[in-house]
Amino acid sequence: YETEFETDPDSDPSKVRACDNNNSNNNNGCSQHHQPPSMAEKRKDREELSDGGTPLSYTSYKKVKPIGGMAIVGGGDYRKDREEWSDSAIECLLDAYTEKYVQLNRGNLRGRDWEEVAVIVSERCENQTKSVEQCKNKVDNLKKRYKLERHRMSSAGVSVSHWPWFKKMEAIVGNSVSTKAVSDEDKLGGSAGSSGRQHKRYSVGTPDPLGQINNIKSKSMSNSKWQRVVFKISGAALAGNGPHNVDPKVVMLIAREVAMACRIGVQVAIVIGGRNFFCGDAWINATGADRSTTYQIGMMATLMNSVLLQSALEKMGVQTRVQSAFSLPELGEPYNRQKAIRHLEKGRVVIFGGVGGGLGNPLFTTDTTAALRASDIHAHAVLKGANVEGIYDCNSRSNGMAFEHISYREAASRGPTSMDMMAVTFCEENGIPVVVFNLLEPGNISRALCGEQIGTLIDQSGMIN
Structure with a gap:
């Protein structure tokens, strides 16, 4: 049935005339009275449409005009966003x-x-x-x-x-x-x-x-003794106490605490040993092999450790770069002193892979490498994390006590210790303090990186405590 509505403005709004008489005859003379939509219903329909309702209402869609390649949010979306x-x-x-x-x-x-x-x-x-x-x-x-x-x-x-x-x-x-x-x-x-x-x-x-951001870092750095450090990680310490060559818990502990130091503004460069994978000295003593050849294998072991630590640091949200003397663009970039300093200034961690920290010389230990790289990048200290508490007053760590503060010459006079003597001598010539501490103890790494008293401090004015 089709029904047409007409409303006379001069008459009573309730009176409505049906225009189809045939339809009324077919319905036994009964006509249906319909009321026009009121103003309240129209307003309700408009609100429903503006809030993303059905388009079957008395209002039409409002076109969105793009400005500068982006569209402006419509009134309904803006109101909804304001409510949320x-x-x-x-x-x-x-x-x-x-x-x-x-x-x-x-x-x-x-x-x-x-x-x-x-x-x-x-x-x-x-x-x-x-x-x-x-x-x-x-x-x-x-x-x-x-x-x-x-x-x-x-x-x-x-x-x-x-x-x-x-x-x-x-x-x-x-x-x-x-x-x-x-x-x-x-x-x-x-x-x-x-x-x-x-x-x-x-x-x-x-x-x-x-x-x-610099102000935030400067406030944090006011409590830090070192601004830029070279962190030497012992390869033997990476093995931890587990049966595998690398203990994932130790790697994540190192990454977590290095990330904490980086977030307060300490610039960290890392040199890693490879003794957990391969020990050149032990192989030479057992087989009599050429020293240069066996040490080159150890250099590749340090690069493997570098990639593992880079992955852990990236997972912690710390941007990390690996630099090595090996031509392996898939794993790292060639060593470049200026690039390394620029990475550190941007808050990134730089890992020097390979024995010599990119020197490519197998006759240098990683301790000596750390000392050389500290001089290259103008680091304020060399921090060696090992599986010992520091430098002991006798050869047996079980019967001795670790020093808190000694001089370079005192450390060298005690013979072989947990720190290579060539590295200690080089640090003495360049006036770079050295700290030897136990990295397996939770909290020691971040404390050492921030300059707190931990392990054994070796410097020019060292006094035996």
Whole structure:
């Protein structure tokens, strides 16, 4: 049945005329009265459509106009977003994200990192439990909003933004935008000029985010004695107490504590021994083989340990580079002093693989390598982590006690110890302190890297304690 409704504005709104008389005759003269939709129903339909409801209503879709390649969120999505995220929740999210972002040396957050951020936001904001996906989507939306705001400021020629989250987003996104032209390995030549132009293009009257991070590191470094160290890891200590050549628990312990030191600003370079895989001296004594040949095998063992430790550090969120004299581009890059220093300044860990830390000379021990590399990169100390407490007052560690502080000459006069004498002599000539400690004790590595009293300290003014 087709029924046409007409409402006379001068008559009673309740009176409605049916125009099809044939239909009324077929229905025994009974006509159905229909009421037009009221204003309240129309308003309700409009609200349902704006909130993502059915399009079968009296309003039409509002087109979204793209600006600068990005679309502006519609009114309904904006209202829904405002209902899900209050200002306090957004502030908690940005604080938690920035804290984790700085801890990872401005690296990308991974699954576990996002879970921690979501937990922090949910704990700080009562009655507003947030999932990982909600936090990810909100951060992505804020980054898009930040880029739109930068585009608007650039077009309008203004340097001050009234968007309440601009400064926080500037600390997160601003530095990566302004230095996007600079590659991971610091491109030279024309790229330097382009990065300068890029920086000028995005310069606004806001605090420098890189300066904020440096301030955070400088506050943490005020409690650290060393700023740049060479950490020598004994290959025998990597085996731990287990039956295998490498104990995963020991490797993860080292990676976890090195990551803790890096996050407070300590620059760490690492030299690893290979005695857990192959001992050249033992093989020479047993077979009488050529010393140079057997030591080259030990050099390859140190490179295997370097790759294992790099994998563990990367899992902890610490960017790591392996440098070696071997031409193995799949595993590491060739040793370069300037590159190594630049990596350290950027907060990365550098592992010198191979005996000689990239020297490629099999007649140098890894202890001597650590001393040479410390001189090359201007390190403040050489820290040797072994499976002993330090340098003992007699040859038998079971009957002796480890010194806390002795001089170079006193250490050399005691003959063979846990530290190679050539390395001690080289450190003495260059004025580099040496610390020997037990890395298997939890907490010792981070304490030694930060300059706390641990193990045996060897320096020029050493006194026997």
